């Protein structure tokens with residue numbers, strides 16, 4: 001959470017000034033600006049080159065266009081990659097140039113979609129990255145990075161006159177990959193641009209998804225770049241090794257795997273400040289609560305007080321309870337959440353604060369987006385579940401939590417909430433209780449933004465809201481009505497309500 005300025009002597013907070021002051025500049029951008037490096041017109045420029053399997057490229061089209069016409073149009077079949085093959089057919093002299101080097105000698109003509117011989121200047125090409133877990137797309141990238149002059153996908157698949165069945169086979173026959181070599185190459189290439197933390201994540205991803213044969217060899221060969229950051233702050237090599245292992249263990253846990261299943265050096269308990277606890281649980285237990293927030297409870301208004309007491313009673317009984325805090329903008333929903341979070345956390349219990357949007361999540365202490373915290377799939381149909389496993393750190397965290405908050409639930413599709421409900425029933429082993437018998441508080445305002453259903457009709461949008469969920473009936477409604485933001489300006493508060501209610 002952040003607080004840029006304090007209330008003035010009358011206790012008023014200028015929310016507009018807060019918003020403007022809180023403009024976020026990333027560390028790399030800040031550094032770039034401090035050193036006075038140019039922010040634009042860098043030369044040579046870098047051109048991102050798409051990478052796709054046959055007929056899997058992106059096609060942009062007008063919303064009103066007829067899809068059969070779009071598919072039939074010649075332009076739709078063209079991409080930088082397909083036209084690279086075509087350029088190789090048309091310009092035999094260019095056949096020694098790799099795809100990634102093509103922008104150095106040709107310019108991409110966006111409108112007509114073809115590579116035109118370059119007459120001036122120079123450009124650097126970069127093929128977008130692909131993860132080994134993506135399979136064929138990754139091997140296609142390996143081939144394109146090493147083989148020049150191919151005139152089609154079939155030509156790329158042909159090795160010594162024989163058509164291979166897959167890009168992997170072609171790469172193998174050319175000796176470009178051999179057992180774990182691809183994984184080695186993947187890490188080696190990433191080492192040129194990725195931060196040590198990203199390399200550790202990639203290493204963990206490879207362990208989980210790529211089944212490397214020689215895990216220990218891979219570890220030995222890439223340990224140094226993966227530990228760069230820790231080596232800067234710690235001199236003892238054993239300590240550094242343990243820190244890298246602990247970090248990778250946390251990542252594996254969040255993917256539902258145990259580091260002990262892989263032949264890596266052992267974790268020494270003496271170096272493990274977490275004593276084997278899941279990363280999610282440690283992160284959440286370490287969320288600081290603002291001591292001032294514990295005092296908010298004494299200034300709650302009557303409606304907030306009722307909600308506060310009911311929710312805390314449910315937390316105390318630990319026997320479940322699902323609430324919906326319904327309040328138009330400015331009625332103090334966030335104020336109430338802060339008081340609740342501080343109360344639960346001050347007792348050493350876990351309270352999980354989430355919101356549908358990142359902005360709303362960032363104003364709650366320790367807030368995360370619901371999708372990220374609960375690992376909700378991006379596209380969620382009826383009956384879906386979250387993607388965490390029963391053994392994962394997320395599941396453990398949810399089992400331990402005393403209170404779960406989800407703000408702006410009115411903006412999310414009901415299927416996302418139902419996915420959380422399904423998973424919670426599963427991990428808690430109580431299929432008969434909503435959310436497995438946890439205290440869950442949703443909040444929001446149906447007068448504000450509703451879930452987005454692309455090209456959805458009014459009926460479809462309504463069907464996607466939380467009110468249409470089978471869970472809605474079981475939610476205890478807690479209404480906030482007094483506008484605390486505009487309590488000195490009743491006309492404005494009424495006006496806002498009328499806009500929201502459409503009256």
Ligand SMILES: Nc1ncnc2c1ncn2[C@@H]1O[C@H](COP(=O)(O)OP(=O)(O)OP(=O)(O)O)[C@@H](O)[C@H]1O
Nearest residue numbers: 013299300301328329330331332333334335484485
């Ligand atoms: N009980 C209270 N006592 C004093 N100030 C309060 C109280 N409740 C809310 N406020 C103040 O009212 C303003 C609006 O509250 P808050 O941001 O919590 O509302 P909200 O319902 O979350 O609004 P929105 O839906 O627009 O996000 C804030 O400045 C907050 O500090």
